[in-house]
Amino acid sequence: xxxxxxxxxxxxxxxxxxAEVPGATxxxxxxxxxxxxxxxxxxxxxDQGRLRKHVAVFVDGALVTDxxxxxxxxxxxxxxxxxxxxSGG
Amino acid sequence: xxxxxxxxxATRKGLFLLERRPGGWEIERCAFLGDPVSMVLDDPRxxxxxxxxALGHFGVKLHRSDDRGRTWAEVAAPxxxxxxxxxxxxxxxxxxxxxxxxxxxxxxxxxxxxxxxALFRSGDRGASWSLVRALWDRPERKGxxxxxxxxxxxxxxxxxxxxxxxxxxxxxxxxxxxTADAGETWALRATGMYAEYMPPERRGDPNAQDxxxxxxxxxxxxxxxxxxxxxxxxxxxxxxxxxxxxAIRPSKFGFAVAVHPRDPRTAWFVPAVKxxxxxxxxxxxxxxxxxxxxxxxxxxxxxxxQEHAYxxxxxxxxxxxxxxxxxxxxxxxxxxxxxxxxxxxxVQHPARLPPVYQVAFGQASR
Numbered sequence: 001x002x003x004x005x006x007x008x009x010x011x012x013x014x015x016x017x018x019a020e021v022p023g024a025t026x027x028x029x030x031x032x033x034x035x036x037x038x039x040x041x042x043x044x045x046x047d048q049g050r051l052r053k054h055v056a057v058f059v060d061g062a063l064v065t066d067x068x069x070x071x072x073x074x075x076x077x078x079x080x081x082x083x084x085x086x087s088g089g
Numbered sequence: 090x091x092x093x094x095x096x097x098x099a100t101r102k103g104l105f106l107l108e109r110r111p112g113g114w115e116i117e118r119c120a121f122l123g124d125p126v127s128m129v130l131d132d133p134r135x136x137x138x139x140x141x142x143a144l145g146h147f148g149v150k151l152h153r154s155d156d157r158g159r160t161w162a163e164v165a166a167p168x169x170x171x172x173x174x175x176x177x178x179x180x181x182x183x184x185x186x187x188x189x190x191x192x193x194x195x196x197x198x199x200x201x202x203x204x205x206x207a208l209f210r211s212g213d214r215g216a217s218w219s220l221v222r223a224l225w226d227r228p229e230r231k232g233x234x235x236x237x238x239x240x241x242x243x244x245x246x247x248x249x250x251x252x253x254x255x256x257x258x259x260x261x262x263x264x265x266x267x268t269a270d271a272g273e274t275w276a277l278r279a280t281g282m283y284a285e286y287m288p289p290e291r292r293g294d295p296n297a298q299d300x301x302x303x304x305x306x307x308x309x310x311x312x313x314x315x316x317x318x319x320x321x322x323x324x325x326x327x328x329x330x331x332x333x334x335x336a337i338r339p340s341k342f343g344f345a346v347a348v349h350p351r352d353p354r355t356a357w358f359v360p361a362v363k364x365x366x367x368x369x370x371x372x373x374x375x376x377x378x379x380x381x382x383x384x385x386x387x388x389x390x391x392x393x394x395q396e397h398a399y400x401x402x403x404x405x406x407x408x409x410x411x412x413x414x415x416x417x418x419x420x421x422x423x424x425x426x427x428x429x430x431x432x433x434x435x436v437q438h439p440a441r442l443p444p445v446y447q448v449a450f451g452q453a454s455r
Contacts, residue, residue: 010147013150042148043147046148046181047168047169048169048179048181050179052148
């Protein structure tokens with residue numbers, strides 16, 4: 001199963017432990033991770049289920065391009081990293 | 090009504106809770122240090138504190154405290170319903186810009202205003218929220234525009250103390266909207282305002298008005314004051330008709346307005362240089378007070394910086410307490426001033442705070 005990890009900066013706001021989750025796309029994998037942690041969903045996705053503007057997701061080191069649909073494929077052994085994009089001051 | 094000994098200060102980098110001690114106002118505690126707190130509500134009905142965060146990366150959050158800020162629990166934040174993929178504008182809340190109790194007889198019921206401009210209601214102390222569709226679906230919404238932010242925002246919610254079904258909401262930019270049936274139907278209430286930034290034929294369009302802040306007199310709710318982009322306006326008929334207050338000085342631009350809790354003819358403003366600069370006139374921070382409904386003003390400056398002061402006071406950055414004598418004012422450069430005598434004299438708090446978004450007094454304590 002894909003392995004999803006979340007940026008450590010999220011820990012200031014809530015628990016976001018790494019998880020082994022089922023899924024063939026980024027959306028399926030993330031939604032699976034949110035099922036056990038529903039509050040986390042609103043930190044990563046906006047009201048419409050899109051990736052938040054200043055959140056970046058990498059799959060096996062490559063930046064996810066479909067930020068609205070999250071249809072990028074993931075493999076059973078993929079590593080999904082949810083990071084914060086750099087912004088602000 | 091007595092005075093309030095509690096003051097909440099929402100800033101770009103945290104929420105600061107102050108209490109008045111024999112020696113003066115002290116910061117009792119700080120919460121969410123480092124996080125933008127766009128709005129705080131110290132609910133006068135039950136003392137609950139609500140803090141809305143606008144996290145740069147992780148979106149809008151709402152937290153609630155039942156123990157004066159010692160502990161906080163995250164509750165639901167206002168959010169737009171998910172729309173089918175590819176449908177319409179698919180909005181997402183960027184910021185909570187107003188948070189008000191929905192009436193003294195409705196404990197736990199709240200209204201929230203947001204960017205983009207929308208009104209949300211909660212009946213359960215923020216555990217859940219629903220969009221007020223009747224306002225969101227108004228065709229005039231397509232004519233609203235961004236004011237201080239890219240998207241329009243609903244920043245003022247005035248709940249009529251005589252009848253909590255009656256609301257007035259102000260939008261930057263989108264005029265003033267009123268409802269008499271708790272949000273089922275809406276009508277524009279910005280006739281008489283004018284917009285110099287619009288083409289001549291649209292200047293009087295109520296839907297184009299950039300109201301910066303709306304304040305309602307609690308003891309005479311038909312009396313309203315508005316600090317508008319183009320000046321200061323008043324209404325004596327609940328917003329049916331507005332007239333400009335031309336006596337305001339040293340300038341007619343500003344963001345904040347506060348009304349006395351018992352005397353509807355007393356109100357305070359914080360004028361500034363308009364548009365490109367947005368700093369105090371001549372580098373002197375002053376508060377303009379009227380005691381006759383806007384016919385005349387006196388400028389209050391004792392205790393306020395009068396040289397090289399570049400403090401801007403945002404729309405929620407000025408507040409009066411329930412007693413009417415205590416005022417607080419916070420600025421974009423992190424200055425905090427408190428007056429105990431209706432603004433005659435101000436004392437600067439020694440703290441150098443992050444940029445202040447809002448000051449709010451708690452319920453009266455004696």
